[in-house]
Amino acid sequence: MSDEDRRDSLADQAAAWVPPWERPRPPAAEPDTADAASDITAPSPATDDLAAQPPVQEPVSAALPADLDRAEPDRAESDRAESDRAESDSAESDSAEPEPGEPVVGESSEAAGVPRRQAAGRRRVTAAPEPAPELSDTELRGALEAILLVVDEPVSELVLAQVLEQRAERVGPMLDEIAAGYTAAGHGFELRRAAGGWRLYTRPEYATYVERFVLDGQSVRLTQAALETLAVVAYKQPVTRSRISAIRGVNCDGVIRTLVTRGLVEECGTETDSGAFLYKTTTLFLEKLGLNTVDELPPLAPFLPDDVEELADATR
Known part of the structure:
Protein backbone atom coordinates (compact mmCIF):
# COMPACT_ATOMS: atom_id res chain seq x y z
CA MET A 1 0.00 0.00 0.00
CA SER A 2 1.35 3.38 -0.92
CA ASP A 3 1.80 6.28 1.42
CA GLU A 4 -1.05 8.22 -0.21
CA ASP A 5 -3.48 5.32 0.22
CA ARG A 6 -2.39 4.95 3.78
CA ARG A 7 -3.10 8.64 4.52
CA ASP A 8 -6.57 8.34 3.02
CA SER A 9 -7.25 5.29 5.14
CA LEU A 10 -6.17 7.07 8.34
CA ALA A 11 -8.29 10.11 7.55
CA ASP A 12 -11.30 7.90 7.00
CA GLN A 13 -10.67 6.12 10.29
CA ALA A 14 -10.30 9.40 12.18
CA ALA A 15 -13.54 10.74 10.72
CA ALA A 16 -15.39 7.58 11.57
CA TRP A 17 -13.94 7.32 15.09
CA VAL A 18 -16.51 7.51 17.90
CA PRO A 19 -15.56 8.27 21.52
CA PRO A 20 -15.95 5.35 23.91
CA TRP A 21 -18.63 7.13 26.04
CA GLU A 22 -20.80 7.53 22.92
CA ARG A 23 -20.44 4.06 21.55
CA PRO A 24 -23.29 1.63 22.04
CA ARG A 25 -22.40 -1.10 24.45
CA PRO A 26 -21.87 -4.30 22.40
CA PRO A 27 -23.04 -7.62 23.72
CA ALA A 28 -20.43 -9.53 25.63
CA ALA A 29 -18.90 -11.84 23.00
CA GLU A 30 -15.48 -12.75 21.88
CA PRO A 31 -14.29 -11.49 18.50
CA ASP A 32 -14.75 -13.99 15.68
CA THR A 33 -12.25 -12.76 13.20
CA ALA A 34 -8.56 -12.32 13.34
CA ASP A 35 -8.85 -8.88 11.80
CA ALA A 36 -10.61 -7.56 14.91
CA ALA A 37 -7.82 -8.98 17.05
CA SER A 38 -5.23 -7.36 14.88
CA ASP A 39 -7.01 -4.02 15.08
CA ILE A 40 -7.04 -4.17 18.89
CA THR A 41 -3.52 -5.38 19.37
CA ALA A 42 -1.91 -3.15 16.77
CA PRO A 43 -3.51 0.25 16.67
CA SER A 44 -2.34 2.71 14.10
CA PRO A 45 -0.35 5.84 15.04
CA ALA A 46 -3.28 8.07 14.07
CA THR A 47 -5.63 6.34 16.45
CA ASP A 48 -3.07 6.63 19.27
CA ASP A 49 -2.90 10.43 18.80
CA LEU A 50 -6.67 10.73 18.90
CA ALA A 51 -6.95 8.48 21.94
CA ALA A 52 -4.35 10.58 23.79
CA GLN A 53 -6.53 13.73 23.49
CA PRO A 54 -8.69 14.44 26.57
CA PRO A 55 -12.37 13.64 26.16
CA VAL A 56 -14.73 16.53 25.55
CA GLN A 57 -16.75 17.20 28.74
CA GLU A 58 -20.33 18.28 28.46
CA PRO A 59 -21.61 21.10 30.72
CA VAL A 60 -22.96 20.02 34.09
CA SER A 61 -26.31 21.63 33.49
CA ALA A 62 -26.78 19.41 30.48
CA ALA A 63 -26.17 16.29 32.56
CA LEU A 64 -28.57 17.36 35.37
CA PRO A 65 -32.21 16.45 35.07
CA ALA A 66 -34.65 19.18 34.25
CA ASP A 67 -36.60 18.62 37.51
CA LEU A 68 -33.51 19.46 39.58
CA ASP A 69 -33.14 22.85 37.85
CA ARG A 70 -36.69 23.73 38.73
CA ALA A 71 -36.31 22.49 42.32
CA GLU A 72 -33.55 24.97 43.26
CA PRO A 73 -35.63 28.22 42.90
CA ASP A 74 -38.53 26.55 44.66
CA ARG A 75 -36.31 25.64 47.59
CA ALA A 76 -34.89 29.21 47.83
CA GLU A 77 -38.41 30.68 47.82
CA SER A 78 -39.54 28.29 50.56
CA ASP A 79 -36.49 29.17 52.74
CA ARG A 80 -37.19 32.87 52.27
CA ALA A 81 -40.84 32.45 53.21
CA GLU A 82 -39.88 30.42 56.28
CA SER A 83 -37.44 33.17 57.42
CA ASP A 84 -40.11 35.88 57.01
CA ARG A 85 -42.58 33.79 59.00
CA ALA A 86 -40.07 33.34 61.84
CA GLU A 87 -39.38 37.10 62.00
CA SER A 88 -43.07 37.95 62.14
CA ASP A 89 -43.65 35.39 64.92
CA SER A 90 -40.79 36.84 67.02
CA ALA A 91 -42.12 40.40 66.54
CA GLU A 92 -45.60 39.34 67.68
CA SER A 93 -44.17 37.59 70.73
CA ASP A 94 -42.18 40.73 71.71
CA SER A 95 -45.14 43.08 71.37
CA ALA A 96 -47.69 40.82 73.02
CA GLU A 97 -48.33 41.35 76.73
CA PRO A 98 -48.30 38.29 79.02
CA GLU A 99 -51.69 36.96 79.92
CA PRO A 100 -52.76 36.69 83.58
CA GLY A 101 -51.02 33.77 85.20
CA GLU A 102 -48.16 33.66 82.73
CA PRO A 103 -44.63 34.05 84.12
CA VAL A 104 -42.67 37.06 82.97
CA VAL A 105 -38.99 37.73 82.65
CA GLY A 106 -37.36 38.05 86.08
CA GLU A 107 -39.71 35.53 87.71
CA SER A 108 -39.02 31.83 88.08
CA SER A 109 -39.98 30.62 84.61
CA GLU A 110 -38.67 27.12 85.13
CA ALA A 111 -40.67 26.75 88.33
CA ALA A 112 -43.82 27.64 86.39
CA GLY A 113 -43.09 24.99 83.80
CA VAL A 114 -42.15 27.43 81.04
CA PRO A 115 -38.72 26.99 79.43
CA ARG A 116 -36.30 29.89 79.88
CA ARG A 117 -35.97 30.28 76.11
CA GLN A 118 -39.72 30.89 75.77
CA ALA A 119 -39.84 33.30 78.72
CA ALA A 120 -36.95 35.36 77.38
CA GLY A 121 -39.15 36.92 74.69
CA ARG A 122 -41.63 38.30 77.22
CA ARG A 123 -41.28 41.64 78.95
CA ARG A 124 -42.13 42.59 82.52
CA VAL A 125 -45.20 44.79 82.81
CA THR A 126 -45.33 46.74 86.09
CA ALA A 127 -47.98 49.26 87.05
CA ALA A 128 -46.60 52.67 88.10
CA PRO A 129 -47.83 53.89 91.52
CA GLU A 130 -50.63 56.38 91.22
CA PRO A 131 -49.76 59.82 92.67
CA ALA A 132 -51.86 61.09 95.54
CA PRO A 133 -54.65 63.45 94.48
CA GLU A 134 -53.84 67.11 95.00
CA LEU A 135 -56.00 68.75 97.66
CA SER A 136 -57.79 71.98 96.99
CA PHE A 213 -56.13 79.86 134.03
CA VAL A 214 -52.92 77.83 133.87
CA LEU A 215 -51.34 78.73 137.18
CA ASP A 216 -54.43 78.89 139.38
CA GLY A 217 -52.36 79.48 142.54
CA GLN A 218 -49.49 77.18 141.53
CA SER A 219 -45.96 78.52 141.40
CA VAL A 220 -44.04 77.04 138.46
CA ARG A 221 -41.68 79.91 137.87
CA LEU A 222 -37.91 79.52 137.87
CA THR A 223 -35.90 80.97 140.69
CA GLN A 224 -33.73 84.02 140.19
CA ALA A 225 -30.60 81.86 140.21
CA ALA A 226 -32.09 79.55 137.58
CA LEU A 227 -33.07 82.47 135.38
CA GLU A 228 -29.59 84.00 135.61
CA THR A 229 -27.91 80.69 134.85
CA LEU A 230 -30.25 80.06 131.93
CA ALA A 231 -29.50 83.52 130.56
CA VAL A 232 -25.75 82.88 130.71
CA VAL A 233 -26.14 79.58 128.90
CA ALA A 234 -28.39 81.15 126.25
CA TYR A 235 -25.99 83.99 125.41
CA LYS A 236 -22.67 82.17 125.90
CA GLN A 237 -23.47 78.68 124.61
CA PRO A 238 -21.76 76.31 124.37
CA VAL A 239 -20.32 76.97 127.80
CA THR A 240 -18.88 74.96 130.72
CA ARG A 241 -20.08 74.97 134.30
CA SER A 242 -16.88 76.57 135.49
CA ARG A 243 -17.37 79.42 133.04
CA ILE A 244 -20.97 79.93 134.22
CA SER A 245 -19.83 79.96 137.84
CA ALA A 246 -17.14 82.49 136.99
CA ILE A 247 -19.66 84.82 135.33
CA ARG A 248 -22.19 84.57 138.17
CA GLY A 249 -19.63 84.50 140.98
CA VAL A 250 -21.20 81.47 142.70
CA ASN A 251 -21.27 77.72 142.26
CA CYS A 252 -24.03 76.73 139.83
CA ASP A 253 -23.83 72.91 139.77
CA GLY A 254 -27.22 72.45 141.45
CA VAL A 255 -28.90 75.03 139.20
CA ILE A 256 -27.49 73.32 136.10
CA ARG A 257 -28.94 69.98 137.25
CA THR A 258 -32.35 71.65 137.73
CA LEU A 259 -32.31 73.17 134.25
CA VAL A 260 -31.24 69.84 132.70
CA THR A 261 -34.06 68.05 134.55
CA ARG A 262 -36.65 70.51 133.22
CA GLY A 263 -35.33 70.06 129.67
CA LEU A 264 -34.22 73.65 129.17
CA VAL A 265 -30.47 72.89 129.02
CA GLU A 266 -28.58 69.86 127.69
CA GLU A 267 -25.01 68.61 127.26
CA CYS A 268 -23.42 69.12 123.84
CA GLY A 269 -19.94 67.59 124.06
CA THR A 270 -16.74 68.33 125.91
CA GLU A 271 -14.17 71.13 125.82
CA THR A 272 -11.00 70.27 123.91
CA ASP A 273 -8.48 71.63 126.43
CA SER A 274 -10.00 70.70 129.80
CA GLY A 275 -12.41 67.90 128.85
CA ALA A 276 -15.23 69.63 130.78
CA PHE A 277 -18.84 69.18 129.64
CA LEU A 278 -20.38 71.89 127.48
CA TYR A 279 -24.01 73.00 127.82
CA LYS A 280 -26.49 74.65 125.48
CA THR A 281 -30.20 75.45 125.40
CA THR A 282 -32.72 72.95 124.02
CA THR A 283 -35.56 73.12 121.54
CA LEU A 284 -37.97 73.32 124.47
CA PHE A 285 -36.28 76.56 125.52
CA LEU A 286 -36.92 78.06 122.07
CA GLU A 287 -40.48 76.77 122.12
CA LYS A 288 -41.24 78.29 125.51
CA LEU A 289 -39.86 81.66 124.46
CA GLY A 290 -41.50 81.52 121.01
CA LEU A 291 -38.21 81.84 119.15
CA ASN A 292 -37.10 80.12 115.98
CA THR A 293 -33.35 80.30 116.67
CA VAL A 294 -31.14 81.72 119.44
CA ASP A 295 -30.20 84.51 117.03
CA GLU A 296 -33.61 86.04 117.78
CA LEU A 297 -32.72 86.64 121.44
CA PRO A 298 -32.91 90.33 122.33
CA PRO A 299 -29.56 92.17 122.60
CA LEU A 300 -28.06 92.61 126.07
CA ALA A 301 -26.73 96.12 125.59
CA PRO A 302 -29.97 97.93 126.60
CA PHE A 303 -30.11 95.94 129.87
CA LEU A 304 -26.52 96.53 130.98
CA PRO A 305 -25.77 99.23 133.56
CA ASP A 306 -23.88 102.34 132.55
CA ASP A 307 -20.91 101.54 134.77
CA VAL A 308 -20.45 97.99 133.52
CA GLU A 309 -16.79 98.57 132.73
CA GLU A 310 -16.10 99.85 136.25
CA LEU A 311 -17.84 96.82 137.71
CA ALA A 312 -15.78 94.54 135.51
CA ASP A 313 -12.57 96.19 136.64
CA ALA A 314 -13.62 95.92 140.29
CA THR A 315 -14.23 92.18 140.00
CA ARG A 316 -10.73 91.72 138.62
Whole structure:
Protein backbone atom coordinates (compact mmCIF):
# COMPACT_ATOMS: atom_id res chain seq x y z
CA MET A 1 0.00 0.00 0.00
CA SER A 2 1.35 3.38 -0.92
CA ASP A 3 1.80 6.28 1.42
CA GLU A 4 -1.05 8.22 -0.21
CA ASP A 5 -3.48 5.32 0.22
CA ARG A 6 -2.39 4.95 3.78
CA ARG A 7 -3.10 8.64 4.52
CA ASP A 8 -6.57 8.34 3.02
CA SER A 9 -7.25 5.29 5.14
CA LEU A 10 -6.17 7.07 8.34
CA ALA A 11 -8.29 10.11 7.55
CA ASP A 12 -11.30 7.90 7.00
CA GLN A 13 -10.67 6.12 10.29
CA ALA A 14 -10.30 9.40 12.18
CA ALA A 15 -13.54 10.74 10.72
CA ALA A 16 -15.39 7.58 11.57
CA TRP A 17 -13.94 7.32 15.09
CA VAL A 18 -16.51 7.51 17.90
CA PRO A 19 -15.56 8.27 21.52
CA PRO A 20 -15.95 5.35 23.91
CA TRP A 21 -18.63 7.13 26.04
CA GLU A 22 -20.80 7.53 22.92
CA ARG A 23 -20.44 4.06 21.55
CA PRO A 24 -23.29 1.63 22.04
CA ARG A 25 -22.40 -1.10 24.45
CA PRO A 26 -21.87 -4.30 22.40
CA PRO A 27 -23.04 -7.62 23.72
CA ALA A 28 -20.43 -9.53 25.63
CA ALA A 29 -18.90 -11.84 23.00
CA GLU A 30 -15.48 -12.75 21.88
CA PRO A 31 -14.29 -11.49 18.50
CA ASP A 32 -14.75 -13.99 15.68
CA THR A 33 -12.25 -12.76 13.20
CA ALA A 34 -8.56 -12.32 13.34
CA ASP A 35 -8.85 -8.88 11.80
CA ALA A 36 -10.61 -7.56 14.91
CA ALA A 37 -7.82 -8.98 17.05
CA SER A 38 -5.23 -7.36 14.88
CA ASP A 39 -7.01 -4.02 15.08
CA ILE A 40 -7.04 -4.17 18.89
CA THR A 41 -3.52 -5.38 19.37
CA ALA A 42 -1.91 -3.15 16.77
CA PRO A 43 -3.51 0.25 16.67
CA SER A 44 -2.34 2.71 14.10
CA PRO A 45 -0.35 5.84 15.04
CA ALA A 46 -3.28 8.07 14.07
CA THR A 47 -5.63 6.34 16.45
CA ASP A 48 -3.07 6.63 19.27
CA ASP A 49 -2.90 10.43 18.80
CA LEU A 50 -6.67 10.73 18.90
CA ALA A 51 -6.95 8.48 21.94
CA ALA A 52 -4.35 10.58 23.79
CA GLN A 53 -6.53 13.73 23.49
CA PRO A 54 -8.69 14.44 26.57
CA PRO A 55 -12.37 13.64 26.16
CA VAL A 56 -14.73 16.53 25.55
CA GLN A 57 -16.75 17.20 28.74
CA GLU A 58 -20.33 18.28 28.46
CA PRO A 59 -21.61 21.10 30.72
CA VAL A 60 -22.96 20.02 34.09
CA SER A 61 -26.31 21.63 33.49
CA ALA A 62 -26.78 19.41 30.48
CA ALA A 63 -26.17 16.29 32.56
CA LEU A 64 -28.57 17.36 35.37
CA PRO A 65 -32.21 16.45 35.07
CA ALA A 66 -34.65 19.18 34.25
CA ASP A 67 -36.60 18.62 37.51
CA LEU A 68 -33.51 19.46 39.58
CA ASP A 69 -33.14 22.85 37.85
CA ARG A 70 -36.69 23.73 38.73
CA ALA A 71 -36.31 22.49 42.32
CA GLU A 72 -33.55 24.97 43.26
CA PRO A 73 -35.63 28.22 42.90
CA ASP A 74 -38.53 26.55 44.66
CA ARG A 75 -36.31 25.64 47.59
CA ALA A 76 -34.89 29.21 47.83
CA GLU A 77 -38.41 30.68 47.82
CA SER A 78 -39.54 28.29 50.56
CA ASP A 79 -36.49 29.17 52.74
CA ARG A 80 -37.19 32.87 52.27
CA ALA A 81 -40.84 32.45 53.21
CA GLU A 82 -39.88 30.42 56.28
CA SER A 83 -37.44 33.17 57.42
CA ASP A 84 -40.11 35.88 57.01
CA ARG A 85 -42.58 33.79 59.00
CA ALA A 86 -40.07 33.34 61.84
CA GLU A 87 -39.38 37.10 62.00
CA SER A 88 -43.07 37.95 62.14
CA ASP A 89 -43.65 35.39 64.92
CA SER A 90 -40.79 36.84 67.02
CA ALA A 91 -42.12 40.40 66.54
CA GLU A 92 -45.60 39.34 67.68
CA SER A 93 -44.17 37.59 70.73
CA ASP A 94 -42.18 40.73 71.71
CA SER A 95 -45.14 43.08 71.37
CA ALA A 96 -47.69 40.82 73.02
CA GLU A 97 -48.33 41.35 76.73
CA PRO A 98 -48.30 38.29 79.02
CA GLU A 99 -51.69 36.96 79.92
CA PRO A 100 -52.76 36.69 83.58
CA GLY A 101 -51.02 33.77 85.20
CA GLU A 102 -48.16 33.66 82.73
CA PRO A 103 -44.63 34.05 84.12
CA VAL A 104 -42.67 37.06 82.97
CA VAL A 105 -38.99 37.73 82.65
CA GLY A 106 -37.36 38.05 86.08
CA GLU A 107 -39.71 35.53 87.71
CA SER A 108 -39.02 31.83 88.08
CA SER A 109 -39.98 30.62 84.61
CA GLU A 110 -38.67 27.12 85.13
CA ALA A 111 -40.67 26.75 88.33
CA ALA A 112 -43.82 27.64 86.39
CA GLY A 113 -43.09 24.99 83.80
CA VAL A 114 -42.15 27.43 81.04
CA PRO A 115 -38.72 26.99 79.43
CA ARG A 116 -36.30 29.89 79.88
CA ARG A 117 -35.97 30.28 76.11
CA GLN A 118 -39.72 30.89 75.77
CA ALA A 119 -39.84 33.30 78.72
CA ALA A 120 -36.95 35.36 77.38
CA GLY A 121 -39.15 36.92 74.69
CA ARG A 122 -41.63 38.30 77.22
CA ARG A 123 -41.28 41.64 78.95
CA ARG A 124 -42.13 42.59 82.52
CA VAL A 125 -45.20 44.79 82.81
CA THR A 126 -45.33 46.74 86.09
CA ALA A 127 -47.98 49.26 87.05
CA ALA A 128 -46.60 52.67 88.10
CA PRO A 129 -47.83 53.89 91.52
CA GLU A 130 -50.63 56.38 91.22
CA PRO A 131 -49.76 59.82 92.67
CA ALA A 132 -51.86 61.09 95.54
CA PRO A 133 -54.65 63.45 94.48
CA GLU A 134 -53.84 67.11 95.00
CA LEU A 135 -56.00 68.75 97.66
CA SER A 136 -57.79 71.98 96.99
CA ASP A 137 -56.78 75.11 98.88
CA THR A 138 -59.77 74.80 101.22
CA GLU A 139 -59.05 71.15 102.02
CA LEU A 140 -55.34 71.85 102.52
CA ARG A 141 -56.07 74.75 104.87
CA GLY A 142 -58.47 72.66 106.96
CA ALA A 143 -56.07 69.70 107.16
CA LEU A 144 -53.19 71.91 108.31
CA GLU A 145 -55.31 73.60 110.98
CA ALA A 146 -56.53 70.24 112.30
CA ILE A 147 -52.97 68.91 112.64
CA LEU A 148 -51.63 72.08 114.26
CA LEU A 149 -54.34 71.92 116.94
CA VAL A 150 -53.10 68.55 118.22
CA VAL A 151 -49.31 68.87 117.97
CA ASP A 152 -47.35 69.19 121.22
CA GLU A 153 -44.23 70.64 119.60
CA PRO A 154 -43.47 72.70 116.50
CA VAL A 155 -43.75 70.67 113.29
CA SER A 156 -41.80 71.42 110.13
CA GLU A 157 -43.21 72.03 106.67
CA LEU A 158 -41.57 68.86 105.31
CA VAL A 159 -43.31 66.67 107.90
CA LEU A 160 -46.66 68.27 107.15
CA ALA A 161 -46.16 67.74 103.41
CA GLN A 162 -45.29 64.07 103.94
CA VAL A 163 -48.31 63.46 106.18
CA LEU A 164 -50.72 65.12 103.74
CA GLU A 165 -48.92 63.66 100.66
CA GLN A 166 -48.70 67.09 99.10
CA ARG A 167 -45.88 69.13 97.60
CA ALA A 168 -43.82 71.09 100.14
CA GLU A 169 -44.00 74.10 97.79
CA ARG A 170 -47.73 74.38 98.60
CA VAL A 171 -47.52 73.85 102.36
CA GLY A 172 -45.19 76.79 103.16
CA PRO A 173 -47.23 79.52 101.41
CA MET A 174 -50.45 78.10 102.86
CA LEU A 175 -49.05 78.32 106.42
CA ASP A 176 -48.05 81.93 105.80
CA GLU A 177 -51.55 82.64 104.52
CA ILE A 178 -53.14 81.01 107.57
CA ALA A 179 -50.91 83.02 109.94
CA ALA A 180 -51.77 86.28 108.15
CA GLY A 181 -55.48 85.42 108.30
CA TYR A 182 -55.39 84.83 112.07
CA THR A 183 -53.63 88.16 112.60
CA ALA A 184 -56.02 90.08 110.35
CA ALA A 185 -59.07 88.52 112.03
CA GLY A 186 -57.81 89.49 115.54
CA HIS A 187 -57.98 85.98 117.06
CA GLY A 188 -56.63 85.37 120.55
CA PHE A 189 -54.12 82.91 119.12
CA GLU A 190 -51.62 83.10 116.30
CA LEU A 191 -49.65 80.74 114.10
CA ARG A 192 -45.94 81.44 114.08
CA ARG A 193 -42.67 79.71 113.32
CA ALA A 194 -40.70 78.53 116.34
CA ALA A 195 -37.83 76.06 116.88
CA GLY A 196 -37.66 75.24 113.18
CA GLY A 197 -41.39 74.46 112.84
CA TRP A 198 -44.92 75.81 113.13
CA ARG A 199 -47.25 75.87 116.14
CA LEU A 200 -50.24 77.76 117.48
CA TYR A 201 -49.57 80.18 120.34
CA THR A 202 -51.68 82.56 122.40
CA ARG A 203 -51.17 86.24 121.72
CA PRO A 204 -49.01 88.23 124.15
CA GLU A 205 -51.79 90.71 124.91
CA TYR A 206 -53.87 87.92 126.44
CA ALA A 207 -51.03 86.43 128.48
CA THR A 208 -52.44 87.60 131.85
CA TYR A 209 -55.68 85.74 131.31
CA VAL A 210 -53.86 82.60 130.26
CA GLU A 211 -51.63 82.78 133.36
CA ARG A 212 -54.68 82.95 135.63
CA PHE A 213 -56.13 79.86 134.03
CA VAL A 214 -52.92 77.83 133.87
CA LEU A 215 -51.34 78.73 137.18
CA ASP A 216 -54.43 78.89 139.38
CA GLY A 217 -52.36 79.48 142.54
CA GLN A 218 -49.49 77.18 141.53
CA SER A 219 -45.96 78.52 141.40
CA VAL A 220 -44.04 77.04 138.46
CA ARG A 221 -41.68 79.91 137.87
CA LEU A 222 -37.91 79.52 137.87
CA THR A 223 -35.90 80.97 140.69
CA GLN A 224 -33.73 84.02 140.19
CA ALA A 225 -30.60 81.86 140.21
CA ALA A 226 -32.09 79.55 137.58
CA LEU A 227 -33.07 82.47 135.38
CA GLU A 228 -29.59 84.00 135.61
CA THR A 229 -27.91 80.69 134.85
CA LEU A 230 -30.25 80.06 131.93
CA ALA A 231 -29.50 83.52 130.56
CA VAL A 232 -25.75 82.88 130.71
CA VAL A 233 -26.14 79.58 128.90
CA ALA A 234 -28.39 81.15 126.25
CA TYR A 235 -25.99 83.99 125.41
CA LYS A 236 -22.67 82.17 125.90
CA GLN A 237 -23.47 78.68 124.61
CA PRO A 238 -21.76 76.31 124.37
CA VAL A 239 -20.32 76.97 127.80
CA THR A 240 -18.88 74.96 130.72
CA ARG A 241 -20.08 74.97 134.30
CA SER A 242 -16.88 76.57 135.49
CA ARG A 243 -17.37 79.42 133.04
CA ILE A 244 -20.97 79.93 134.22
CA SER A 245 -19.83 79.96 137.84
CA ALA A 246 -17.14 82.49 136.99
CA ILE A 247 -19.66 84.82 135.33
CA ARG A 248 -22.19 84.57 138.17
CA GLY A 249 -19.63 84.50 140.98
CA VAL A 250 -21.20 81.47 142.70
CA ASN A 251 -21.27 77.72 142.26
CA CYS A 252 -24.03 76.73 139.83
CA ASP A 253 -23.83 72.91 139.77
CA GLY A 254 -27.22 72.45 141.45
CA VAL A 255 -28.90 75.03 139.20
CA ILE A 256 -27.49 73.32 136.10
CA ARG A 257 -28.94 69.98 137.25
CA THR A 258 -32.35 71.65 137.73
CA LEU A 259 -32.31 73.17 134.25
CA VAL A 260 -31.24 69.84 132.70
CA THR A 261 -34.06 68.05 134.55
CA ARG A 262 -36.65 70.51 133.22
CA GLY A 263 -35.33 70.06 129.67
CA LEU A 264 -34.22 73.65 129.17
CA VAL A 265 -30.47 72.89 129.02
CA GLU A 266 -28.58 69.86 127.69
CA GLU A 267 -25.01 68.61 127.26
CA CYS A 268 -23.42 69.12 123.84
CA GLY A 269 -19.94 67.59 124.06
CA THR A 270 -16.74 68.33 125.91
CA GLU A 271 -14.17 71.13 125.82
CA THR A 272 -11.00 70.27 123.91
CA ASP A 273 -8.48 71.63 126.43
CA SER A 274 -10.00 70.70 129.80
CA GLY A 275 -12.41 67.90 128.85
CA ALA A 276 -15.23 69.63 130.78
CA PHE A 277 -18.84 69.18 129.64
CA LEU A 278 -20.38 71.89 127.48
CA TYR A 279 -24.01 73.00 127.82
CA LYS A 280 -26.49 74.65 125.48
CA THR A 281 -30.20 75.45 125.40
CA THR A 282 -32.72 72.95 124.02
CA THR A 283 -35.56 73.12 121.54
CA LEU A 284 -37.97 73.32 124.47
CA PHE A 285 -36.28 76.56 125.52
CA LEU A 286 -36.92 78.06 122.07
CA GLU A 287 -40.48 76.77 122.12
CA LYS A 288 -41.24 78.29 125.51
CA LEU A 289 -39.86 81.66 124.46
CA GLY A 290 -41.50 81.52 121.01
CA LEU A 291 -38.21 81.84 119.15
CA ASN A 292 -37.10 80.12 115.98
CA THR A 293 -33.35 80.30 116.67
CA VAL A 294 -31.14 81.72 119.44
CA ASP A 295 -30.20 84.51 117.03
CA GLU A 296 -33.61 86.04 117.78
CA LEU A 297 -32.72 86.64 121.44
CA PRO A 298 -32.91 90.33 122.33
CA PRO A 299 -29.56 92.17 122.60
CA LEU A 300 -28.06 92.61 126.07
CA ALA A 301 -26.73 96.12 125.59
CA PRO A 302 -29.97 97.93 126.60
CA PHE A 303 -30.11 95.94 129.87
CA LEU A 304 -26.52 96.53 130.98
CA PRO A 305 -25.77 99.23 133.56
CA ASP A 306 -23.88 102.34 132.55
CA ASP A 307 -20.91 101.54 134.77
CA VAL A 308 -20.45 97.99 133.52
CA GLU A 309 -16.79 98.57 132.73
CA GLU A 310 -16.10 99.85 136.25
CA LEU A 311 -17.84 96.82 137.71
CA ALA A 312 -15.78 94.54 135.51
CA ASP A 313 -12.57 96.19 136.64
CA ALA A 314 -13.62 95.92 140.29
CA THR A 315 -14.23 92.18 140.00
CA ARG A 316 -10.73 91.72 138.62
